[in-house]
Amino acid sequence: MKRIFLFFLAFLFLVGCSNHAAREANINNEQVSTTVSHTQPVNWLKVHFLDVGQGDSILVQFPNGKNMLVDAGTNESASTIINYLNNNGIRKLDYLVGTHPHEDHIGSLDAVLKNFEIGEVLMPKATTNTQTFRDVLAELKNKGLQVMTAKAGVCVIDDGGLSVNILGPCGAAYESLNNFSAVIKIKYGDVAFLLMGDAEALSEKEILATGADVRAQVLKVGHHGSQSSTSLDFLKAVNPELAVISVGAGNDYHLPHQATLNKLQKAGITVLRTDQTGTIVISTDGRKIYR
Ligand SMILES: [Zn+2]
Numbered sequence: 001m002k003r004i005f006l007f008f009l010a011f012l013f014l015v016g017c018s019n020h021a022a023r024e025a026n027i028n029n030e031q032v033s034t035t036v037s038h039t040q041p042v043n044w045l046k047v048h049f050l051d052v053g054q055g056d057s058i059l060v061q062f063p064n065g066k067n068m069l070v071d072a073g074t075n076e077s078a079s080t081i082i083n084y085l086n087n088n089g090i091r092k093l094d095y096l097v098g099t100h101p102h103e104d105h106i107g108s109l110d111a112v113l114k115n116f117e118i119g120e121v122l123m124p125k126a127t128t129n130t131q132t133f134r135d136v137l138a139e140l141k142n143k144g145l146q147v148m149t150a151k152a153g154v155c156v157i158d159d160g161g162l163s164v165n166i167l168g169p170c171g172a173a174y175e176s177l178n179n180f181s182a183v184i185k186i187k188y189g190d191v192a193f194l195l196m197g198d199a200e201a202l203s204e205k206e207i208l209a210t211g212a213d214v215r216a217q218v219l220k221v222g223h224h225g226s227q228s229s230t231s232l233d234f235l236k237a238v239n240p241e242l243a244v245i246s247v248g249a250g251n252d253y254h255l256p257h258q259a260t261l262n263k264l265q266k267a268g269i270t271v272l273r274t275d276q277t278g279t280i281v282i283s284t285d286g287r288k289i290y291r
Helices: 002-037 075-087 109-115 131-142 201-210 232-238 258-266
Strands: 045-049 058-061 067-070 092-097 117-123 147-149 155-159 162-168 183-188 191-195 218-220 242-245 270-273 280-284
Touching: 045 183, 075 109, 092 109, 109 131, 162 201, 201 232, 232 258, 242 280, 258 270
Parallel strands: 067 092, 092 117, 117 147, 191 218, 218 242, 242 270
Antiparallel strands: 045 058, 045 280, 058 067, 155 162, 162 183, 183 191
């Protein structure tokens, strides 16, 4: 009987120890994350809209430590993008997206391919006969990388509270290359970002017709704020709080168009422009947006 009692005591002691050890580990973890969160929040989603003049380049840092680059500006943006990625400690781009093969989106994709370790490459099934596009294809071949087709229905990440889905293009043939744009929805917790590339009203209409959930707190406005994008129906469906326009100061196309700005203003949406504020960084803990 005494022996059984001693055994029971020893059992209690062991259980108590392991619980205590676990509690200590939790406290340490909490302390670590509290310390880090002052400078670089851990477990946050960070989206950087780089100031690349007239073009697009968006760095997405996922809470799981992976990185995605959506577009790489013009041919002249190479050093801006490479320096920005290096300054943010990026060594590997787990996902690299060329939304569509226009020079202001894939211009420095070849330089990015050359300078970083690359995971998956996503591009729509669209081609164009430019030197810029040929340079990208040559560098992809050089690195032995396959391209995954970016089209509606493709799920890039589905990891609990984090998802990345491609909502467009829905079709296989378009007159305008802009409508081939990969439209990407990134969702973390309750917060979503919708990146439109240069998708125009036709693509917006097709996306709405699929019944996809386009709602997002942050909208990267399509086609640099051109009048051909951001149709009222689509804007209402997205219902963003913040609109980001990636555009060059004094650009030849007079973008963003005043009609688009009026539409956003009338809807009470805060507009942020790279030509006015430079690179824009928006973070979220999955509940609120911080900038
Ligand atoms: Zn563009």
